[in-house]
Amino acid sequence: MSSTDITINQDVHHPHEEHDHHHDQNFIEKYIFSQDHKVIAKQYLITGIAWAFIGGFLSILFRLQLGWPEATFTFLEPILGGWVENGKLNPEFYLALVTMHGTIMVFFVLTAGLSGTFSNFLIPLQIGARDMASGFMNMLSYWIFFISSVIMFLSLFLETGPAAGGWTVYPPLSALPQAIEGSKGGMTMWLISMALFIVSQLLGGVNYITTVINLRTRGMSMTKLPLTIWAFFITAVLGLLAFPVLFSAALLLIFDRSFGTSFFLSDIFIAGEALAHSGGSAILFQHLFWFLGHPEVYIVIMPAFGIVSEVIATNARKPIFGYRAMIGSLLGIAVLSFVVWAHHMFVTGMNPFLGSVFMFLTLIIAVPSAVKVFNWLATLWRGNIRFTTAMMFAVGFVSLFISGGLTGIILGNSALDIQLHDTYFVIAHFHLVMGAAAFFGMFAGVYHWFPKMFGRMMDDKLGFVHFWLTFVAVYLVFMPMHYIGIAGFPRRYYAWTGFEVFNGFTDMNMFISISAILGFSAQFIFLFNFVYSIFRGRKTTLNPWHSNTLEWTTPVNPGHGNWPGEIPAVYRWPYDYSKPGAVEDYIPQNVPFSQTQSSNLPQERDFE
């Protein structure tokens, strides 16, 4: 049989008349209180980008302090007011900056910004649904997130400053207003903000899960879902199970702070007096916190797994290698992520036997992670790789994930964690594996789905420059942090020159800070490209990357409801790239087998 008569029905014609099922909307309904998942996704994205710049800027501020401990920064005085005295950052404000940086990056950028954007945008489009299960709840989830993030930000303007106990807010430091300035109003606002944030996450998560389970189009079985959807789905489940625990921890902390309970407080003498508390356990909070906190780092990275799998398969023009193993490893990681939390607590004095158990479980999680990396490599093998900007970031992601992931094997080993816990080795590890890598996943996603979001393309050349500067800077910033970390250089230190054992690292710290400033500046290229392309970018075609997934079957600028006519049915898995015998090197999911030749057998056949 010849293969020439395979037609790929790409340019499905669409009726010209606007097929709007919804009543006319004014500006506010359309762009502000919109219930359209695509608009909400853009809201999440733009808010996330704004927070990323703020969070990044805060890290530059404290990197100035770390890079040039002796210098004075008088130019900061007009920006930071009383927090800078004679050009020196106030040590307590330094801690507040670190705390805000961590909180903003983890929760507002990489949880809300990453998951919120892509789960919202892609779930209905890729599974063939008109919208989320509940558009109203979806809108609510965005606005509650927005309010929560604004509350967090406003704490910067309190006289006593924002929370300063680290993003992990361990009590008693966070529970006792007399312990630290940042445990006064700033901490209260942190807790309120976080409680709202959790509500928003739960609203969003319930929606994602319901939508994936119930609203798939005809033929879209779970084993035909793109890996993006699998990743978003499992991420939502993780959030749903983990966030309530943080919520309860926050609630108990509020009780301890305000109502005299002693969940986390015991005999304490502070600020000149002995407190009336007794019997509580400060370590209990850490268990509750990390029961969320550890799954949280996977909540951050998992959407990036999905995005990167998708982008790599599309641009390597190959099916993702080991589709089932990829889903299996996502599930494996998800389950294991709930049973490793205490590896953050090896040196808290917990029972050493428990330490061994958590070491064992922690190192096991390396196995599914390794499977993912090998599968991505196998996907590249003998591909025909198109280096779009998205693909560059996807390759960068894999590199960063390898580098950062491997040091987790060191930290997960309790005996080794004794020396490395709370040093820059940890900072380097998690910034590579979840900070930078998750950001790379986000960039890959933005560059890849920008045409679908805005009907225009982002500029490739600027994209490449952005990629290269960022990629190099990330390594220049975080590689050296390992070196000083191995020597024990502690994190959350405002200054280290008082210690002989740490003060040999002046040059290294300066180097890190300069690299950070360069890397941060490079993000303005992205910002420019992003904003400019929304208005002036090249117009896109229907399916610019020649991708198989359903979102590319909607009109360039899909209206509310996504498909003007009927929702396409799905016949095949999303990874029919370069199928032998097919004319094109891709066959979208909505192409029935009858339209194709014998070579295009159902994918199930490939799974003997």
Next chain:
Amino acid sequence: MITFAIVLSIVLLFVILFLLFRIGTLASIFRGSSERAPGTTKTSNRVNSTLLLLFLVGGGAAFIWSFADSWEGMNLPVASVHGTWTDSLFWTTMIVIGIVFAITQVLLFYYSYKYQHKDNKRAYYYPHNNKLEIIWTMIPAVVMALLVFAGWKTWTKITSAAPESAVVVEVMGKQFNWMVRYPGQDGQLGVSKTTLIDATNEFGIDFSDPSAKDDFIPNQIHVPVGKPVLLKIRSRDVIHSVFLPHFRLKMDAVPGMPTSFWFVPTKTTAEMRTETGNPDFNYELACAELCGRGHFAMRFMLVVDEPAEYEAWLAEQKPFVEQNPGVMAKFATEAPQDLALDAKPGEKAEEDKTEL
């Protein structure tokens, strides 16, 4: 200087950006509208995949160089028995992950280069291979099992109970410094309670307890070389963490929950001074758990003596009550006997509770 460097780098970036954008737009005008699928243009593919390969080579070289260059700095001389175990476990693990790191990164960048887009080529349809996948699941699993086993053995030894003969030192963290107490001749630390803390009695020691009478509170830690030392660690306000980098020792100081860590120092301060060639060398104790604005300044000194020197030092120390006779006043007025009896059950506080 710094301001200048920052301003310069930002200006530089904007210039690059502007130039690129101009060139980019001009080039796309000249190219006309002959559209190719994005990512298939020859130059951008060739340039990017070559850059990826260069990154591998250049980045790899830079990594090796910087690693070697930082070797001295990152390898703090080790001064405890268990520290030599963890150091060797650390570098063994580093070699294992280093091999995986090298293989995977090389493949990643090499494949990216080798399989860059060519117009007349077709990717190889290869969706899965069960055998391969089982192999590369099993290998990491086995390697992890070995690392877990090695780690578990070391960890069990480090966290085992301290020998009876260990020198006992109590370390207490407070905002923002460390305080230490030795049990004195009787080898028993006196009972302490937060409610008894005041400006002189910062430990809140109950001096009606006979075993407290000889406790002394020096302003440096002294320990004998080659003998086990047991640190009894506690905090009176927030969480701190005892960190002795040269001994590879770290343990949180948690209010209400005493912890401990024992170790055997292997090099005296004097030996370290010769080894490092630094006549001013001192062992330092840092705080590793965020505890407030003075967190970064919680420095304390530890001296490792020859056993004879240590004994001499011990003999010089005066009990706290002798140096501060005033503190007894508070206890003298109360019935000392009862208090001492009262305090007996409280002694439990000295044992290390371990918490789930």
